[in-house]
Amino acid sequence: MKKKIIFGLIGLAVIFLFPIIDNNTYHLYLLNRALIHAILATGLVFLTGFAGQISLGQAGFYAIGAYSSAYFSTRLGLPIFLGIIIGIGISVLAGFLLSIPSFKLKAFFLSLVTIAFGQIINMLVVNLQPITGGPYGFFGIPFYHVGDYMLSFENVFWLLGVILLFTLYIMYKIKHSHYGRAMLAMNSDDVATETCGISTKKLKIAAFGFSAGLAGLAGALYAHLAGFLSPEPFTFFESSNFVAMAVVGGLRDMLGGVVGGIGLTLLPEFLRFGGWENYYLMVTSIIVIVIIIFMPKGLAPLLGNMFKKIFRVKSSNTKTL
Amino acid sequence: MDILKTKNMTKSFGGVVANKDLSLTIEEGKITAFIGPNGSGKTTFINVVTGVHPITSGEIFFQDKEISKYESNQISRLGIARTFQKIRLFDNLSVIENVLVARKSFYKSGPISVVFNTKKFREEERQNKEKALELLDLVGLKDKAYESPKGMAYGLRRCLEIARALALEPKLLFLDEPAAGMTRDEFKVIMDLMLVLRERGITTVLVEHTMDFIKAVADWVYVLNFGEIIAKGPFDEIEKDPVVLKAYLGEE
Numbered sequence: 001m002k003k004k005i006i007f008g009l010i011g012l013a014v015i016f017l018f019p020i021i022d023n024n025t026y027h028l029y030l031l032n033r034a035l036i037h038a039i040l041a042t043g044l045v046f047l048t049g050f051a052g053q054i055s056l057g058q059a060g061f062y063a064i065g066a067y068s069s070a071y072f073s074t075r076l077g078l079p080i081f082l083g084i085i086i087g088i089g090i091s092v093l094a095g096f097l098l099s100i101p102s103f104k105l106k107a108f109f110l111s112l113v114t115i116a117f118g119q120i121i122n123m124l125v126v127n128l129q130p131i132t133g134g135p136y137g138f139f140g141i142p143f144y145h146v147g148d149y150m151l152s153f154e155n156v157f158w159l160l161g162v163i164l165l166f167t168l169y170i171m172y173k174i175k176h177s178h179y180g181r182a183m184l185a186m187n188s189d190d191v192a193t194e195t196c197g198i199s200t201k202k203l204k205i206a207a208f209g210f211s212a213g214l215a216g217l218a219g220a221l222y223a224h225l226a227g228f229l230s231p232e233p234f235t236f237f238e239s240s241n242f243v244a245m246a247v248v249g250g251l252r253d254m255l256g257g258v259v260g261g262i263g264l265t266l267l268p269e270f271l272r273f274g275g276w277e278n279y280y281l282m283v284t285s286i287i288v289i290v291i292i293i294f295m296p297k298g299l300a301p302l303l304g305n306m307f308k309k310i311f312r313v314k315s316s317n318t319k320t321l
Numbered sequence: 322m323d324i325l326k327t328k329n330m331t332k333s334f335g336g337v338v339a340n341k342d343l344s345l346t347i348e349e350g351k352i353t354a355f356i357g358p359n360g361s362g363k364t365t366f367i368n369v370v371t372g373v374h375p376i377t378s379g380e381i382f383f384q385d386k387e388i389s390k391y392e393s394n395q396i397s398r399l400g401i402a403r404t405f406q407k408i409r410l411f412d413n414l415s416v417i418e419n420v421l422v423a424r425k426s427f428y429k430s431g432p433i434s435v436v437f438n439t440k441k442f443r444e445e446e447r448q449n450k451e452k453a454l455e456l457l458d459l460v461g462l463k464d465k466a467y468e469s470p471k472g473m474a475y476g477l478r479r480c481l482e483i484a485r486a487l488a489l490e491p492k493l494l495f496l497d498e499p500a501a502g503m504t505r506d507e508f509k510v511i512m513d514l515m516l517v518l519r520e521r522g523i524t525t526v527l528v529e530h531t532m533d534f535i536k537a538v539a540d541w542v543y544v545l546n547f548g549e550i551i552a553k554g555p556f557d558e559i560e561k562d563p564v565v566l567k568a569y570l571g572e573e
Binding site for chain 2: 169170173174177178179181182184185187188189191192193194195196197198199200
């Protein structure tokens with residue numbers, strides 16, 4: 001157990017020192033995007049892998065978080081920090097709303113409702129021009145700063161890393177509590193969960209709220225990183241991309257969202273160079289398909305096992321309690 | 322003392338009336354059995370009382386409190402637990418976690434206490450785990466506590482389901498065909514368990530086809546046919562009742 005913690009800390013240190021070794025601005029921007037996607041995909045792992053619900057409208061919450069934070073910090077001049085909190089808050093409320101159809105609907109039908117939700121938010125982004133800037137975009141969103149000090153891309157990388165770690169910590173604690181057990185139980189059998197004295201409605205509200213909150217947080221973090229918003233990143237295509245991240249990473253794994261979010265953000269960029277410019281998106285999709293077919297549990301459990309073998313870490317019984 | 326009372330309880334699925342104007346009482350501290358041919362509405366009765374299926378009309382009272390409109394989870398928290406005809410365990414959780422799921426309503430710690438891992442939460446975890454282990458011990462599963470219930474023998478899975486139901490600290494326990502598909506030895510374990518539960522003051526309602534089982538444990542028997550009660554009484558009387566024999570065996 002101690003060995004595991006030491007290796008974990010060394011690994012974290014290497015990751016956190018990365019921006020000092022490679023300070024190419026574009027690489028750092030990509031890494032920051034990757035961390036933001038990791039936060040969002042972690043929310044989906046919670047919603048789908050743990051609680052057994054589906055959302056193909058996650059880009060809707062991403063948009064709500066992004067535009068809310070942009071609006072409150074740019075138009076109303078609130079500090080970025082408050083803008084992000086408001087963005088999360090509004091997303092969580094929207095998540096509560098989207099949980100209502102899940103009381104009655106499952107799987108296929110629920111996913112249709114969530115797609116519709118994503119489309120509605122996308123339409124609002126395009127048409128609510130006074131607030132969102134519509135297709136012309138939302139300009140001049142302030143970059144991360146503390147007072148007059150502008151954060152560098154390195155600083156933002158560290159900030160996002162800490163936020164991601166904190167997110168994982170919260171998710172870990174919840175998973176290993178009475179709430180987490182109830183969510184996993186609901187995932188397995190909701191009738192039996194109800195007869196154990198647990199309101200599955202409340203659990204669904206909480207699960208949608210949590211994952212929507214993380215998507216909103218990711219959106220708000222993106223808005224201040226990019227400085228400019230347009231409707232393109234908030235489409236159904238992006239929603240399905242987010243689901244792909246969670247699935248490829250591993251829906252049942254704590255680190256699934258991290259592996260999938262970072263992996264699927266960086267993979268196309270690796271494939272982009274060296275004469276592959278025309279095909280990189282296609283190749284990315286093929287790789288996703290291959291992973292889903294041959295590794296249905298995702299990459300994270302595989303990487304976990306590799307890690308254990310290489311460092312000969314004895315598997316602890318963290319899985320059961 | 323009646324722990325449960327139904328008044329004209331009716332449940333229909335489309336045109337099929339599964340329970341028709343059932344008015345009956347369950348006596349506290351006793352073992353009551355429901356028997357009847359397949360499709361006579363025994364399981365439907367359990368499903369409606371435990372809120373798994375909404376009632377069509379009529380009323381249900383638990384300890385003189387009307388519960389007809391309650392959700393399944395509220396009914397469970399009042400102290401009505403059940404098992405299912407087709408065993409429903411959480412195969413993605415370990416044996417002890419299955420029991421702990423039903424302990425959730427005994428936790429007072431909110432999400433904040435969980436995230437900050439407060440002393441109060443750790444203490445609650447410890448107490449509930451202890452309680453879960455105690456129940457697993459009662460049904461003979463203590464040594465398998467940290468294993469997966471997936472692939473466990475049928476009889477053990479049934480025992481785990483009963484332990485999970487008992488984790489609610491129920492006043493009234495419904496067992497839907499607990500002996501179905503069991504070997505003679507496994508069946509004996511469940512029978513002994515039921516007698517222990519009666520000693521502890523838990524009222525049990527049992528749906529069962531195995532007559533030896535009912536003869537050995539039941540204090541009172543209701544016989545259902547086509548959703549209606551056709552006979553009631555101690556097993557020795559029921560056994561000889563011509564109406565019951567006709568329902569089971571048909572006319573000569």
